[in-house]
Amino acid sequence: MFTLISTLILLIGYCTAKQIDVTEEAIFDIAIDGKPQGTIVIALFGHETPRTVANFAKLASVQGFKGKSYRNTRFHRIIPNFMIQGGDIVRGDGRGSISIYGGRFADENFNIKHTEAGLLSMANSGPDTNGSQFFITLVPTPWLDNKHTVFGKVVSGMEVVNQVAAVQRDANDRPLQEVTITRSVTRPVNARLTIPSQ
Structure with a gap:
């Protein structure tokens, strides 16, 4: 009986x-009001979402790309128990977003669901309006499934993400302290991750 239950648990875990x-990692050093907070390492899913x-x-x-990068850009929107958002390489305040494809690009797919933090x-601002802006989830956010493309996961530095999430903000969820990506680099990786699928 115990063996049967164990097998069922394993099967359920496998199915979900x-x-x-993982094809690459992005590495962000983060500062709050100029004070270093640590490093966030993000695994990128280049086979699942190659264009993104x-x-x-x-x-x-x-x-x-053409003089633009995430280095020295800010996290401009913070919503505790939801997400932190950054990546405006145009204006820095959430009103700008471009891509390497020229303007915005189409949603690639919604194969990976928003099943966990990190x-x-x-x-985006609606279907097929992807540019440079991104967000990192702080909790599972299933209401975003089939609307936003998941293409990576924080594999180190989630405590730094949570420090960013704890920054005081105004009524429009803009941080009252400057949260900056002071260093941004990438490196090739050959690995696999397990992501909850539901």
């Missing part, structure tokens, strides 16, 4: 998890 290939990852990885690289997903 998804194996994802190519866009993000180029903007996260040292070279950037997932990296594209911020």
